[in-house]
Amino acid sequence: KKKVIFAMNSVSGDNQGPCLFSIKVNDISCEGIRQNLKPLLTSASANDFECKSELEFLLLRAAYYDLPHMNLYGHTICDAHYNYLTKRFPRTACNVCKTIFNYDSNSKNDLRRITRIIAYGIWQEHQLSVFDETMCGGCPKKLQKKYLTKDIIEESGNILSWLYDDNTYFTPSTISSTGHSVYQSNDDLDLQCDRKHHFKEFLVNNGFQGRVQMTESYGNMLRKSRQNFLRQIKIILLFILQILAPNDFNQVWEDLIEFHIEETKQSYNIDGKFGIVMGCISDAYGNANHWSTRRQLLSIVAQEVPLYIIQQFIPDTSNAA
Structure with a gap:
């Protein structure tokens, strides 16, 4: 079996941009020289048969599946993260x-x-x-x-395909080309990384021992992944509430949920035109004889109206519906 070895390119002292992997692989501290990412995008550096480039391999090893489409010009990888991510795992036992x-x-x-x-x-x-x-x-x-x-x-197969549009994602001009693009400048990413780092540091310093998962692609998660993510968020929020209201944090949590529900009800003005429309949909739902018709009726409001609001008009509605 062919052994995969990646060679570190020589780097000039100018590559002092942020290390892209410092937050995602935060158990490794940034050390050594930093190299720009663009040279790692060439097919000549792709020694892994599942990757088009070494950069793609590094991102997969770091589990950077949720990396947003962003301008990578000026971003780097340091020696410490490069060596860690290109290190070959010993095949001694199953990790699963x-x-x-x-x-x-x-x-x-x-x-x-x-x-x-x-x-x-x-x-x-x-x-x-x-x-x-x-x-x-x-x-x-x-x-x-x-x-x-x-x-x-x-x-x-496609999650990192955007990397290869190098005219867009690896040029300095795109950073200022539009005021509403999805690309992030170095300063934007630095601020985002700092916020994540300080938030994790705050939790750890206050005794939190759970996992701190972050994502920028919640909408792309599978249903079970979303459920796991929401459970982790609930644990973190309850921990923070213990700091803010140590004697009544569970009551605060329950009141917060109830307050949100009541606030949402008011925003939908259930007694007004919204209530009339939902009443009509409820009648049509009750008179429908086929499940596909009922599903189509629910799809009219499911994307915009919370489930607990729908259930006030159609009580037998569930997540599965």
């Missing part, structure tokens, strides 16, 4: 048995690398970085059954 399937031990039989598709599926559900790590011969069948779907195959 205990982590994903809760087995007592990790198997050492029939070891192979975790592919891009499987890694993306695991990240979607568990927010774990496992691309190019090791799994045993027993895990792939279970993982493939779960993650080898049309959506995951397409998403995993």
Whole structure:
């Protein structure tokens, strides 16, 4: 089996832009020389058969699946992060048995690398970085059954394809080309990274021991991933409420939810025209004989109206509907 080795290009002292990997791979401190990312985008640097470039490989190893479309001009990678992300994992035991399937031990039989598709599926559900790590011969069948779907195959293959529009994402002009573009300048990313770092630091310094997951692509998450993400957010919010109202934080949480519901009801003016429209939809829903007709009626309001508001007019509505 061919061993993959990436060579670090020589770098000038001018490459002092922010290290793109400092927040995502925050257990490694930035050290050493920084190199610009654009030289890592060439096909000549792509020694991994699942990646078009070394930069794509590095982003997958860092589980940067939620990297927003942004201008990468001026961003860098430091020696420490480069060496960590290009380090070859020893194929000594499965990294999936205990982590994903809760087995007592990790198997050492029939070891192979975790592919891009499987890694993306695991990240979607568990927010774990496992691309190019090791799994045993027993895990792939279970993982493939779960993650080898049309959506995951397409998403995993295309999620970083925007990198190769180098005229847009690796040129200084696009930073100021439009006031409403999706691209981020170095200062914007620095501010965003600082906020994330300080927020995590605040939680840890105050005794929080849970996981702090962040994402910029919540809308692209699978349903189960969203549920896991929301659970983690709830844990963090309850922890913060314990600081703000240590004796009554659970009551504050319940009142906050109730307050939001009441506030939302008022904004929809249930007794006005909105109520009349929803009443008509409710009547049509009750008179419909086929489930497809009912689903179409719900789709009219489902994207704009919260479920608990819909349920006031159509009580048997559920998330599944």
